[in-house]
């Protein structure tokens with residue numbers, strides 16, 4: 063039987079988490095929130111919705127939040143693990159469509175940059191940053207994936223187990239690129255499904271220069287190591 067756990071990392075998403083949880087309630091999925099001690103009371107809203115929350119003491123990064131959530135999902139024996147942002151950028155109607163493809167590929171990526179994928183309300187700067195990161199990662203790493211930075215994904219548990227996620231090092235959105243690489247390296251098949259990504263209407267972006275720099279440095283060093291055959 064197919065069982066899915068949606069893992070949602072949160073930091074100060076009090077204005078958007080409630081409506082997301084209400085929509086997810088209509089799907090045959092379990093939900094686990096990994097909250098990093100959000101001072102705005104995000105965890106309390108989740109608990110009031112009857113959702114399980116792993117509360118960590120402080121902001122420890124997206125990568126470590128997912129590593130924690132994935133380990134719990136595998137321990138509990140789910141067959142699929144879903145990644146989704148809490149800021150309203152990822153739509154539940156897209157998740158419903160993505161779930162129809164479970165079984166076709168071990169990693170399904172909700173993609174902005176395939177035909178019929180779309181972005182709404184994003185600044186040109188963010189669009190170029192995302193497209194630039196994807197172009198750079200594909201050039202250096204030959205991933206052949208249009209949206210390697212997307213955080214809207216479904217992994218089969220079998221693939222996640224093979225990926226040994228505990229050893230993934232990235233913390234910012236580079237986590238998604240490193241996970242894509244590892245998935246392919248461990249023989250995972252990847253499919254991209256078009257989504258409409260909508261810029262957050264509330265709360266603050268956690269995107270920063272440090273996060274973008276982490277991606278550039280890691281992609282460059284992986285590319286160089288590839289070049290010298292390591």
Ligand SMILES: Nc1nc2c(ncn2[C@@H]2O[C@H](COP(=O)(O)OP(=O)(O)OP(=O)(O)O)[C@@H](O)[C@H]2O)c(=O)[nH]1
Pocket residue numbers: 070071072073074075096097098121122123124127146147148149151213235261262266267268269
């Ligand atoms: N637990 C945890 N969650 C985080 C952390 N950083 C970001 N998140 C959550 O991860 C998801 C994605 O973060 P965003 O701030 O939307 O980052 P982004 O999508 O790259 O940037 P914007 O969409 O422009 O805001 C959201 O649900 C955040 O609340 C963190 O350090 N710890």
Ligand SMILES: [Mg+2]
Pocket residue numbers: 147149151262
């Ligand atoms: Mg976001």
